[in-house]
Amino acid sequence: MNETIxxxxxxxxIRAFKDEELTEEQINTIVKSAQMAPTSSFLQAYSIIGIRNQEIKEKLSVLAGNQPYVAKNGHFFVFCADFHRHTLGAELENYNEPLALDSTEKFLIGAVDATLAAQNAVIAAESLGLGTVYIGGIRSNIEEVSELLELPKHVIPIVGVAVGFPDQDPGTKPRLPMENVYHQDQYQQNNEILKIQLTSYNEIISEYYNDRTNGVRKDRWTEQTTRMLTSEKRVTLKNFLAQKGYLLK
Amino acid sequence: MNETIxxxxxxxxIRAFKDEELTEEQINTIVKSAQMAPTSSFLQAYSIIGIRNQEIKEKLSVLAGNQPYVAKNGHFFVFCADFHRHTLGAELENYNEPLALDSTEKFLIGAVDATLAAQNAVIAAESLGLGTVYIGGIRSNIEEVSELLELPKHVIPIVGVAVGFPDQDPGTKPRLPMENVYHQDQYQQNNEILKIQLTSYNEIISEYYNDRTNGVRKDRWTEQTTRMLTSEKRVTLKNFLAQKGYLLK
Structure with missing residues (x-):
């Protein structure tokens, strides 16, 4: 098994970081690695906001649902879908119509590009011995987050990533059985088989929580996910996207 | 610089592969690496279809816009947003209401999870000496692709990835200047500065194409992207998502 695997x-x-900032060199390495990620049709339809300013981090932390590691970390990154520079590019080309950014597809391209860059950043950071955690919570108050970061039209925060020097070692968390996630040639359509796989995974996750909490928690995975999916969250996203030029047609 | 960076x-x-299939061991390593990717709220809201069957690959290749490397590769992966198993999980929990999957946010969670898994797969494959190329074209005829892969409700193809033994060495393609993509603390709001950065990048890209095509092509980056963004593509996505249970409310 090679080092990367x-x-x-x-x-x-990692959700606990030492009180130490990333160096400029670390930030540069992480961003350059992010930039070399694949990108749809070479559009590079994303931007990265790197936050060092403690006041902005504190505000973000509140907006993201009071997650302390959004404020306390070595550096905080926000990866955004971004077609703003393409609109400036069109001006440079003397193209005076609005660009065609109204389809769901276009927003998806930006979201995928931002995520590819983010995951490269995470892997680069981890290879430098740093810890990372994704923060979907930056979408919980997406309008306020966008104002705080002064994001123009066509720029949408997709994921945050806190990076820093690790102050914990939580160990890996067992994933779904491979055969539940990986389908050969076509999707495994037999729901009874899929349910049997989920049931055996429930036992693994229950035991995982039991071990880590000395018996306090024993959640099944399907119990967790069902609880989480009984109500919609972040329902302002659609309107926000429309305001920002993505009509999701 | 470490090996991973x-x-x-x-x-x-890589868009040209040798006529050699991936081994089972390579596929397992790639899929297990994909599964360890971060995932929103531990939902693991994605599935992977791994295609070995040559007939299915040929059909996919046509549906993806006649890209030959979709048919000729060592293995083809389709990464899908997937909340199907969560609906089965709800049945296991005797929860009989439909899950709340109507918001734009929920679809975005699935798309991000699928992309994170895909990028881990790509990096794992490359670390094994394999080549990779993302195929957004699987969304060009998304309904037919979904039928071919027998995807149930709540399963949406997000990206394809062709993997194989490389039969070319194209070298890296220069990305946007870091200061155009990376913003310190808040978005760089000065459009004139952003345009100057784009103009100098245009020269780099023009020269890149000039060198690689012996002067046949000299596209500016903003010329390419403007041409690409004058019309909507894949406009069926929204209706398809609605059919599959994602209303993007």
Missing amino acids: KLLQNHAS | KLLQNHAS
Whole structure:
């Protein structure tokens, strides 16, 4: 097993960081690695906001649902879908119509590009011995987050990533059985088989929580996910996207 | 520079593969690496279809816009947003209401999870000496692709990835200037500065094409992107998502 595979397979989110900032060199390495990620049709339809300013981090932390590691970390990154520079590019080309950015497809391209860059950044950071955690919570108050970061039209925060010097070692969390996630040639259509796989995974996850909490928690995975999916969250996203030029037609 | 950073920063898409299939061991390593990717709220809201069957690959290749490397590769992966197993999980929990999957946010969670898994797969494959190329074209005829792969409700193809033994070495393609993509603390709001950066990048890209095509092509980056963004593509996505249970409310 090579070093990169080891790194990928040993990933765990880190939610406690030492009080130490990333160096400029570390930030540059992480951003350059992010930039070399694949990108749809070479559009490079994303931007990265790197936050060092403690006041902005504190505000973000509140907006993201009071997650302390959004404020306390070595550096905080926000990866955004971004077609703003393409609109400036069109001006440079003397193209005076609005660009065609109204389809769901276009927003998806930006979201995928931002995520590809983010995951490269995470892997680069981890290879430098740093810890990382994704923060979907930056979408919880997306309008306020966008104002705080002064994002123009066509720029949408997709994911945040806190990076820093790890102050914990939580170990990996067992994933779904491979045969539940990986389908050969066509999707496994037999729901009874899929349910049997989920049931055996429930036992693994229950035991995982039991071990880590000395018996306090024993959640099944399907119990967790069902609880989480009984109500919609972040329902302002659609209107926000429309305001920002993505009509999701 | 460590091996992983080198790998990330030397990424280039490979579009010509030798006539050799991936081994089971390679596929397992790639899929297990993908599964260890971060996932929103531990939902693991994605599935991977791995295609070995040559007939299915040929059909996919046509549906993806006649890209030959979709048919000729060592293995083809389709990464899908997937909340199907969560609906089965709800049945296991005796929860009889439909899950709340109507918001734009929920679809975005699935798309991000699928992309994170895909990028881990790509990096794992490249670390094994394999080449990769993303195929957004699987969304060009998304309904037919979904029928071919027998995807149930709530399963949406997000990206394809062709993997194989490289039969070309195209070298890296220069990305946008870092200061155009990376913003310190808040978005760089001065459009004139952003345009100057784009103009100098245009020269780099023009020269890149000039060198690679012996003067046949000299496209500016903003010329390419403007041409690409004057019309909507894949406009069926929204209706398809609605059919599959994602209303994007």
